[in-house]
Amino acid sequence: MNVLAAFDSFKGTMSARAIGRELARALSSYEVRECPLSDGGEGFLEILANRFVQVPTVDALGRGCFARLGFREHGVSGVEVILETAQTIGLTQVGGAAGNDPIRADSTGVAILLEEALRRRPAAILVGCGGSAVTDGGLGFIRRARQRKLATYGVPVRVALDVRTRFTQAGEVFAPQKGAAPKEVDLLSARLVALHAWYRRWYGIDLDEYAGTGAAGGLGGALMAFGAVLASGFDEVASRIQLSRQISEADLVLTGEGRLDETSFDGKVVGEVLMLAESQGKQVVVIVGTADSRIVERVRHSGHRVYALSEIFGIERSLANPLQLIGELARSVVA
Ligand SMILES: Nc1ncnc2c1ncn2[C@@H]1O[C@H](COP(=O)(O)OP(=O)(O)OP(=O)(O)O)[C@@H](O)[C@H]1O
Numbered sequence: 001m002n003v004l005a006a007f008d009s010f011k012g013t014m015s016a017r018a019i020g021r022e023l024a025r026a027l028s029s030y031e032v033r034e035c036p037l038s039d040g041g042e043g044f045l046e047i048l049a050n051r052f053v054q055v056p057t058v059d060a061l062g063r064g065c066f067a068r069l070g071f072r073e074h075g076v077s078g079v080e081v082i083l084e085t086a087q088t089i090g091l092t093q094v095g096g097a098a099g100n101d102p103i104r105a106d107s108t109g110v111a112i113l114l115e116e117a118l119r120r121r122p123a124a125i126l127v128g129c130g131g132s133a134v135t136d137g138g139l140g141f142i143r144r145a146r147q148r149k150l151a152t153y154g155v156p157v158r159v160a161l162d163v164r165t166r167f168t169q170a171g172e173v174f175a176p177q178k179g180a181a182p183k184e185v186d187l188l189s190a191r192l193v194a195l196h197a198w199y200r201r202w203y204g205i206d207l208d209e210y211a212g213t214g215a216a217g218g219l220g221g222a223l224m225a226f227g228a229v230l231a232s233g234f235d236e237v238a239s240r241i242q243l244s245r246q247i248s249e250a251d252l253v254l255t256g257e258g259r260l261d262e263t264s265f266d267g268k269v270v271g272e273v274l275m276l277a278e279s280q281g282k283q284v285v286v287i288v289g290t291a292d293s294r295i296v297e298r299v300r301h302s303g304h305r306v307y308a309l310s311e312i313f314g315i316e317r318s319l320a321n322p323l324q325l326i327g328e329l330a331r332s333v334v335a
């Protein structure tokens with residue numbers, strides 16, 4: 001039997017590559033094809049780039065840190081530089097929701113990464129956008145770019161978005177998971193509405209007309225106002241690795257992410273893999289860290305199997321030893 005292991009990372013606990021390797025080991029009596037995925041959030045860089053450098057930048061709370069830039073061949077002799085917002089302004093970087101200051105967190109670090117990318121004279125730049133701690137509507141990015149008198153990118157920039165959320169919705173949908181209390185969500189949403197009017201005045205663009213402008217707390221919209229082309233992060237990865245063909249060659253598809261919830265169907269890996277597999281009549285086994293029970297029911301209702309590590313092994317064990325547990329679980333469910 002051919003098994004395709006098409007996982008996103010489990011944010012903060014397992015990379016998509018590590019999961020693929022573990023499943024290949026645990027299911028060694030099957031033909032396992034490792035196919036690590038990303039939707040533009042954490043892990044995007046690792047999947048698409050084949051060379052890396054570390055550069056200095058700042059995290060979402062303005063503290064100095066290092067982030068990786070990735071490179072990949074582009075055309076005959078050019079280089080594409082790949083940036084991942086989660087590397088610099090990621091939620092994991094600030095210690096998760098508990099370590100974040102959701103009002104103060106900003107996207108300056110991405111402008112610094114972009115300057116580093118441009119210094120390398122690339123033929124093109126690709127930005128993985130998501131997995132962030134911010135809801136600043138791209139304000140930190142725009143401020144820094146304006147200070148540096150950077151008016152446009154000067155090279156083609158594509159932004160791979162991890163969600164389809166619109167600009168002014170970014171607070172309501174994602175700020176709670178970044179540590180914002182209900183009153184702070186209202187404040188952040190009001191700020192996004194004000195910024196929406198500001199972008200319309202200065203850039204002549206209604207960001208709410210475009211899906212994904214709310215990715216990374218509205219940074220997706222800011223990057224677009226500055227001249228970037230928006231794309232689905234999942235599609236960007238899927239087309240480069242020919243995922244559709246890989247699914248067609250599999251007898252069983254395994255997928256998963258850290259948490260299965262409503263947002264999983266907003267352009268993220270699990271929702272998109274389910275859709276692609278269904279269109280080819282393939283069975284999917286979804287393994288996640290934690291899950292919203294209503295969404296689990298919905299996925300089961302469409303004929304797929306869903307397992308949450310935390311429900312089977314308890315949350316402490318699933319956070320402490322996720323690789324061993326995902327291997328164990330896969331061995332018992334793939335038969
Ligand atoms: N090993 C694990 N066991 C249980 N829950 C986990 C585990 N790893 C991650 N999680 C849960 O998953 C959440 C993160 O969800 P997920 O990995 O789906 O990322 P995300 O928020 O969708 O962002 P991204 O688009 O960057 O992947 C964590 O906050 C945590 O609650």
Ligand SMILES: O=C(O)[C@H](O)CO
Pocket residue numbers: 041129130131132133134162163174214215216217
């Ligand atoms: O960074 C974020 O806000 C989420 O991953 C959605 O893009």
